[in-house]
Structures are given as C-alpha cells and as structure tokens.
Amino acid sequence: MTAAAAALTVSDVTVYYGTRLLLDRVGLAVQPDEVVCLLGPSGSGKSTLLQVIAGLQVPASGWIRWYDEDMTAVPTHRRGFGLVFQDPLLFPHLDVGGNVAYGLRAAGMPRAEAAGRVEDLLALVDLPGCARRRAATLSGGEAQRVALARALAPHPRLLLLDEPFGALDRELRDRLAVDVRALLHRLGTPAIHVTHDIVEAQLVGDRVVRLSDLTGGGGAPV
Amino acid sequence: MRPETPTAVSRPLPAWLLAIVPLAFLALFFGWPVVRIIARGLSSESLQVLSRPETWRVIGFTFGQAVLSTVLTLLVGLPGAYVLNRYAFPGRRLLLAVATVPFVLPTVVVGLAFRALLPAAWVGTLGAILVAHVFFNYAVVVRVVGSLWAHLDPRYEQAARTLGASPWRVLRTVTWPLLRPAVLAAAALVFLFTFTSFGVVLVLGGPTTVTLEVEIYQRTAQLLDLAGASALAVLQIAGLGLVLLVSASLQSRLAVGQKLRADPTETLVRPRRPGQRLLLVGVLATILVLLVAPMAALVLRSVRVDGGWGLDWWRALDSIDAGTTRYAPPLASLRVSLTYAVVTAVLAVLIGGLAAMAVAYARRGARLLDTAVTLPLGTSAVTVGFGLLITFAQAPLDLRGSWIMVPLGHTLIAVPLVLRTVLPVLRSVDPRLRQVAGSLGAGPLRAWSTVDLPLLSRALGIAAGFAFAVSLGEFGATAFLARSDAPTLPVQIVRLLGRPGDQPYGAAMALATVLMVVTAVVMLSTERLRGGHAGQM
Numbered sequence: 135m136t137a138a139a140a141a142l143t144v145s146d147v148t149v150y151y152g153t154r155l156l157l158d159r160v161g162l163a164v165q166p167d168e169v170v171c172l173l174g175p176s177g178s179g180k181s182t183l184l185q186v187i188a189g190l191q192v193p194a195s196g197w198i199r200w201y202d203e204d205m206t207a208v209p210t211h212r213r214g215f216g217l218v219f220q221d222p223l224l225f226p227h228l229d230v231g232g233n234v235a236y237g238l239r240a241a242g243m244p245r246a247e248a249a250g251r252v253e254d255l256l257a258l259v260d261l262p263g264c265a266r267r268r269a270a271t272l273s274g275g276e277a278q279r280v281a282l283a284r285a286l287a288p289h290p291r292l293l294l295l296d297e298p299f300g301a302l303d304r305e306l307r308d309r310l311a312v313d314v315r316a317l318l319h320r321l322g323t324p325a326i327h328v329t330h331d332i333v334e335a336q337l338v339g340d341r342v343v344r345l346s347d348l349t350g351g352g353g354a355p356v
Numbered sequence: 357m358r359p360e361t362p363t364a365v366s367r368p369l370p371a372w373l374l375a376i377v378p379l380a381f382l383a384l385f386f387g388w389p390v391v392r393i394i395a396r397g398l399s400s401e402s403l404q405v406l407s408r409p410e411t412w413r414v415i416g417f418t419f420g421q422a423v424l425s426t427v428l429t430l431l432v433g434l435p436g437a438y439v440l441n442r443y444a445f446p447g448r449r450l451l452l453a454v455a456t457v458p459f460v461l462p463t464v465v466v467g468l469a470f471r472a473l474l475p476a477a478w479v480g481t482l483g484a485i486l487v488a489h490v491f492f493n494y495a496v497v498v499r500v501v502g503s504l505w506a507h508l509d510p511r512y513e514q515a516a517r518t519l520g521a522s523p524w525r526v527l528r529t530v531t532w533p534l535l536r537p538a539v540l541a542a543a544a545l546v547f548l549f550t551f552t553s554f555g556v557v558l559v560l561g562g563p564t565t566v567t568l569e570v571e572i573y574q575r576t577a578q579l580l581d582l583a584g585a586s587a588l589a590v591l592q593i594a595g596l597g598l599v600l601l602v603s604a605s606l607q608s609r610l611a612v613g614q615k616l617r618a619d620p621t622e623t624l625v626r627p628r629r630p631g632q633r634l635l636l637v638g639v640l641a642t643i644l645v646l647l648v649a650p651m652a653a654l655v656l657r658s659v660r661v662d663g664g665w666g667l668d669w670w671r672a673l674d675s676i677d678a679g680t681t682r683y684a685p686p687l688a689s690l691r692v693s694l695t696y697a698v699v700t701a702v703l704a705v706l707i708g709g710l711a712a713m714a715v716a717y718a719r720r721g722a723r724l725l726d727t728a729v730t731l732p733l734g735t736s737a738v739t740v741g742f743g744l745l746i747t748f749a750q751a752p753l754d755l756r757g758s759w760i761m762v763p764l765g766h767t768l769i770a771v772p773l774v775l776r777t778v779l780p781v782l783r784s785v786d787p788r789l790r791q792v793a794g795s796l797g798a799g800p801l802r803a804w805s806t807v808d809l810p811l812l813s814r815a816l817g818i819a820a821g822f823a824f825a826v827s828l829g830e831f832g833a834t835a836f837l838a839r840s841d842a843p844t845l846p847v848q849i850v851r852l853l854g855r856p857g858d859q860p861y862g863a864a865m866a867l868a869t870v871l872m873v874v875t876a877v878v879m880l881s882t883e884r885l886r887g888g889h890a891g892q893m
Contacts, residue, residue, distance in 0.1 A: 190514050210517040217518040226612040227533040237519030288520050
C-alpha cells in the first residue's frame with residue numbers, strides 16, 4: 135500500500151479538546167473503492183477524526199490529502215466528502231424528497247431533474263415512492279436510510295459514516311450493515327465507517343482498523 | 357415530565373372556586389370597560405372621527421412606524437442574537453445581560469435617554485422614534501431568536517455543508533427555515549410593542565408623529581373628545597386582534613419539529629476568520645452605541661449645568677415648585693410610585709396566583725381562562741387606562757380621583773406576567789407529592805400549603821418583583837388615571853419635560869435617572885432570585 139495509490143491520506147492529525155490531547159498524530163490511508171471500518175471505544179475521538187476529514191473541525195496540526203491534492207484548507211462544501219451522522223438529522227422543514235434532493239440542488243441541478251434522481255436514490259435504499267412523506271413520519275431505520283440516500287445523492291468521492299446504525303436495534307443494524315456494504319461496492323465509493331461494534335465492523339468493512347493503532351504516528355503513510 | 361392530571365384528592369380547592377376572584381376582577385375592571393369603549397365608540401357621533409382625513413393619517417403613521425421599527429429591529433437584532441449566542445468570547449454573558457436591560461426600562465426613561473443623546477433637531481422626527489424603538493426591542497430579538505439559535509443543533513448545518521452547500525446557501529436553506537418561527541414570534545412581539553408605543557412617542561415625537569395611542573390620549577386629556585377617543589380605541593383593539601390572529605396562524609403554519617441541543621455552550625464557536633471578527637466587532641459597537649450610550653447620556657445630562665458640571669438639577673428635585681400648591685416637589689413622586697408599586701405587587705400576586713392555580717388545576721377551560729387573563733397584555737395600556745377612566749367616572753361605581761385607580765390599572769397589566777411566572781412552576785410540582793401528604797393525614801388545603809406553597813414561594817417572589825417593576829414604569833394607563841396632585845415618577849417626568857426652562861428639563865433628566873436606577877435594581881434583584889437562569893419573556 136503506497137501513498138500514491140491511496141485515494142485519501144490522513145497524516146499526523148492532532149486535535150485537542152480543551153487542553154486534553156484527543157487525537158495524537160493520527161494517520162490513515164484509504165484505497166479507491168475500499169471500505170475501512172474504524173473501531174474504537176466511545177469518546178476515543180473517532181467522530182472527531184471524521185469531522186476533521188470532512189472539514190468540519192480544524193486540526194491543531196496534520197493534513198488531509200485526496201490523491202495528490204491537499205484538502206486541509208479546502209472548505210467542507212468543496213471537498214465532496216459525504217457524511218452520515220449517528221442521528222439521521224433529516225431537515226425537519228423539508229419532506230423526504232426535499233432532503234434527498236438537497237445536495238443535488240446545491241450542485242445546481244434543476245428541480246425536475248433532481249426529482250427524478252431522488253426516485254432512483256430512494257429505490258436504491260429500498261424506500262421507493264416515499265418522496266412526499268414528511269421526515270417526522272419515518273421510523274428510525276427508514277430515516278437513517280433516507281439520510282444515507284441524501285448523502286449519496288451528490289455522488290460524494292468519499293463517504294464518511296459515523297456510527298450510522300448506533301441508534302437502531304441489533305437485528306435492523308445487521309441487516310442495514312449488509313445492505314450498506316453491498317451498496318458501497320456497487321457504487322465503487324470508498325468509505326470510512328466508524329463504529330464501536332466489532333460484529334458490525336466485520337460485516338461492513340473490507341479492512342478493520344483500530345483508532346489506537348493509527349495514533350502516535352504509527353498508522354501514517356506519510 | 358408532565359405530571360398526570362390532578363385528581364380530586366390532590367386538588368386543594370375546586371378550580372372554579374379559585375377562578376372566581378380573578379374572573380370577577382377581570383370582568384369588572386377590564387371586560388366591562390372594553391364593552392363601554394366599544395358601545396361608546398360605535399355610536400354615530402363617535403364614528404364621525406373616521407371621516408376625518410387626519411384620523412387616517414394617524415392610522416397610517418401608526419402602522420407604518422410599527423412596520424419600519426420591526427424591520428429595523430430585526431436587521432439590527434439578528435446579528436446580535438447570532439453573535440451573543442453562537443460565538444465564544446470573554447464577557448459574552450455580561451453582554452447578554454446588558455443587551456436585556458433596555459427592555460425592562462420604563463418607556464419614559466427610554467424617551468428621555470434619547471432626548472439626552474440625540475441632537476435637538478432630531479426630536480419630533482420619525483428617526484428618533486425608530487431609533488428608540490430599536491433600542492427598546494433589541495432584547496426581544498436577542499432573547500426570543502437567540503434562545504432558539506443557541507439550542508439549534510449545529511449538525512443540521514454541518515450535514516448541509518457535507519452535501520456541498522456553501523455557507524450562504526446553508527444560511528438560506530437550513531438555518532433560516534429552522535429559525536423562522538422564532539423570528540416571526542419576535543417580529544410579532546416587536547410589532548405589538550411598537551404599534552402600541554405611547555411613552556416613547558409622546559416624549560420623542562412631535563406634531564407630525566402622532567400615533568393612535570397619542571391621539572387617543574390627546575383627545576381625552578386635551579380636547580375632552582371622549583367620543584372620538586372611543587372610536588379610535590375600538591380601531592386600536594380591532595387592529596391588535598387582527599395582528600394577534602395573523603401571527604398565531606403564521607406561527608402554527610411554519611412550526612418545525614426539530615432536535616434541539618441541551619447544552620448550548622458546548623459548541624460555541626471561537627471567532628477566528630476575519631469575517632467572524634468583523635461581525636463580533638460590529639455587534640459590540642452596536643451594543644455600545646445603541647444601548648449603552650443613551651443610558652450614559654441620560655445620567656450625564658442630569659449633571660450638565662450651563663456648560664459645566666453640577667448637581668443643581670438633582671437639588672432641584674426637592675425644591676422645584678416648593679411654595680406653590682400646584683404640584684408636589686418631584687421627589688414626592690418617588691414615594692407615590694413606590695406605594696402604588698407595593699399595592700400592585702400584592703394585588704397582582706394574589707389575583708395572578710389564584711388564576712395560575714385555577715389554570716393549573718382546571719380539568720376544562722384552562723386554556724380559555726389563560727387567554728382571558730392574558731388579554732389585558734394584548735391590548736394597549738392606553739386602552740386599559742382609557743377604559744377605566746370612562747367606566748368608573750360615574751355611578752354605580754364612581755372612583756374618580758381615587759388613588760386606587762392607578763394600582764388597579766397596573767394590576768391588570770401585571771397579572772398576565774404573574775401568571776406566566778407562576779404557572780410553569782405550579783405545573784412542575786408532582787401531584788403525587790400532595791397525595792403522599794394526604795396519605796399522611798393532611799387535608800387537601802393543608803397538603804397544598806405544606807407541599808406546593810414552599811416550592812412556589814420563590815416564583816411568587818419573582819412575580820412580585822416583576823409586578824413591582826411594571827408598576828414603577830407604567831405610563832400608558834397611568835397618564836389617564838393618576839391624580840394631578842399625586843403624579844407617579846413617569847407622569848412627573850413628562851410634566852417636567854413639558855415646562856419651559858433649563859431647570860425643569862434638567863430635573864426631568866435627574867428624575868428619569870432615579871427611575872432607571874430603581875427599576876434596574878428591582879429587576880436585578882428579581883433576576884437574582886431566579887438563580888441566574890434567563891427564563892422566557
């Protein structure tokens with residue numbers, strides 16, 4: 135595994151929470167169309183690492199590269215990295231279709247064309263014909279699948295999944311994990327999937343890494 | 357967690373019994389006067405006032421200045437709501453407190469503060485009124501919008517950014533729709549306050565800036581045209597009713613159910629980028645120039661004597677008019693105001709407390725009673741005062757010249773605030789505690805007075821403080837009701853302002869300073885009682 139072949143390279147990322155050292159020189163490489171599962175106990179900084187990769191948090195030091203391009207100073211909305219949170223966080227003022235179309239509209243796609251794409255995406259997450267439903271009427275599992283469709287809609291170059299099934303029950307969680315793995319491979323989108331559940335990690339990931347193994351400069355392919 | 361509906365066991369007294377006193381008070385001193393106003397205002401003699409073009413100019417001006425004030429307050433207040441609730445910087449809490457001060461100041465004090473600050477040429481212009489309205493209502497926007505903004509889950513915005521939305525697009529398509537209900541609520545409040553603005557307009561306005569309130573007052577007090585004043589008061593009531601209906605329906609239509617954060621301080625942003633710093637500096641400058649400068653100008657003007665500094669105007673507070681029988685010296689008003697404020701606090705806590713209990717323990721009609729008690733707050737103070745004046749100046753109940761008229765008017769205005777303060781606390785008491793007391797042998801009344809009352813005492817104290825402060829600064833109703841030989845502080849201040857010469861003008865500034873300080877002390881002690889929590893307004 136060489137740095138040149140990697141799609142995403144995270145090098146030496148350090149983040150403090152107040153005065154506490156949360157991430158210590160974290161390094162990670164993700165190959166094109168590889169799904170990496172990142173394991174670690176809660177509070178270990180997994181989510182923070184995703185935030186740094188997405189550009190939602192500024193690291194004290196370190197950098198993020200996409201192939202040869204330095205992304206460290208690129209604002210979130212120009213990175214093209216999708217993020218699915220632990221909660222679905224569907225926009226409460228929009229219906230399901232409006233949520234899925236959000237990224238398409240932001241990219242300048244005309245309304246009618248976006249509506250067509252929305253139908254395809256909802257079919258992809260097994261929720262066809264739901265576009266006009268209000269976000270509040272969905273079950274937890276449905277809402278999370280809509281959130282996934284919303285994140286996939288603008289064709290992200292990389293998908294970041296932050297314990298996306300953490301709030302769901304075991305059975306639903308395993309089923310969704312299998313679905314997501316199949317989906318990501320079909321789309322060929324590289325992804326980082328954060329979880330504290332080893333079973334889920336093995337179901338979803340091509341490769342499972344522990345955050346503790348990436349810290350202290352150990353995991354960095356600089 | 358909402359406790360279950362109280363059962364007969366846990367209710368100290370039947371709700372209807374508790375509601376009798378508040379409802380009787382309301383019916384007698386608010387319902388009946390309003391009926392009298394309407395009956396009188398709809399007579400053919402009264403309606404002639406509607407055929408006069410200047411009446412329509414007044415209505416147009418009242419509406420126009422309220423719209424302008426609302427838009428300006430939102431424009432100035434929204435950046436403040438954002439910065440004070442989303443940025444981390446030293447002194448943030450202090451600034452939030454400072455930004456809230458103007459809202460609790462008496463309108464007359466606000467008027468005088470801007471008389472002291474603005475160049476003389478501004479007095480009597482629309483501009484002066486607008487600036488004062490923004491000063492007064494800045495806190496409404498910062499508190500109402502800010503409290504939602506502070507609790508807005510930042511991950512909605514983050515989600516939008518990871519979907520490729522630029523910061524401007526996020527603001528437009530996510531933040532704004534989520535905030536819209538609060539912005540609308542704040543706008544409705546500001547419109548209501550400025551539509552019924554009286555003290556500020558009377559002190560800062562001129563012949564071309566007459567609002568409905570001022571027109572009603574002038575027709576009553578100067579032209580003795582009660583018929584015309586009644587017709588205008590009916591218009592005023594109808595207009596306010598319309599505004600309340602429109603805002604209620606808009607707010608329910610735009611309501612969004614969203615996740616809110618419990619601890620807003622967790623994700624305060626440190627302003628780092630130049631744009632963020634610029635915004636912070638802008639808000640700090642606004643607070644300094646718009647909010648702090650007028651209050652400082654008022655104090656300074658009271659010690660500004662003939663181009664130098666001195667305490668002449670302060671000494672005049674005790675001596676001016678001495679030797680004439682026309683008025684008492686200005687300082688005597690302090691005692692009048694404090695007396696009225698004590699009576700108001702007692703009456704309002706008693707009546708508002710009973711109303712809160714009735715609303716909390718009623719099985720049916722709780723909402724109706726709540727709305728009925730809140731009505732005087734939704735009408736204007738001028739209507740309250742005018743109604744009392746025309747209703748109780750004749751048999752069967754002639755209270756003309758009685759001192760009780762003023763505290764009665766103040767109580768009507770303070771009772772809704774008492775209700776809003778006491779009701780949430782009353783509802784938060786678990787009724788099972790009373791049942792436990794009952795099982796230990798306490799009767800319903802004893803159970804209530806040994807379980808609920810101790811838990812309520814703090815809320816009652818806060819409510820009393822609010823009622824006291826409201827009474828101190830009230831001007832709209834008082835202007836109609838105060839006896840000429842016993843003016844309250846605000847009435848005395850306006851009187852002094854209306855007299856020629858440097859000395860009365862300086863004394864007005866000194867007396868306004870006294871009123872400002874007393875009000876601030878009362879409000880600060882009340883806030884302290886609350887335990888540092890900034891509650892709903």
